[in-house]
Amino acid sequence: MRSYYDRGALVPDEVAIQLILDRLAQPDAARGALLDGFPRTLEQARALDAALAEQGKALDRVLFINVSTDELLKRLSGRWVCRRCQAPYHAVLSPPKVPGRCDLCGGELYQRPDDTPETVRKRIDVYFSQTAPLIEYYRRQGKLVEVNGEQPVEQVRHDALAALAAGRK
């Protein structure tokens, strides 16, 4: 896995799906699990549905935390991380006391290659061309629950939990 990430390459779909199935088969996932960051394309979503169906399983709900593109740009392009302790900061939302220095350990802050403005814009483009179609895909299946992501964190958490709990069997 690590080597795929380090090369900036994506894990092949079939590898990712097999990893998910293996993980879901472990005892602590018997009562349910939450997938984060997968699937990201229609192809992956269809392959995941098919793989789960073979095991008599299916996704119950798909959580869509809706945030505008402007807000996404603001949040993602301001992220800084401590080189030493990995503590996260944000240029606007949670700036360090001393610019460029970690509050916790004094380490140097840097931007991951993923978080530079150019990469963020590219990631947002990829999201709209490849991932956004999943919203319609899961809505048609009646599985999509939408939460307003432009609220305080606690409210997003509350709404997400309420949306996931609603109508639970």
Ligand SMILES: [Zn+2]
């Ligand atoms: Zn630090």
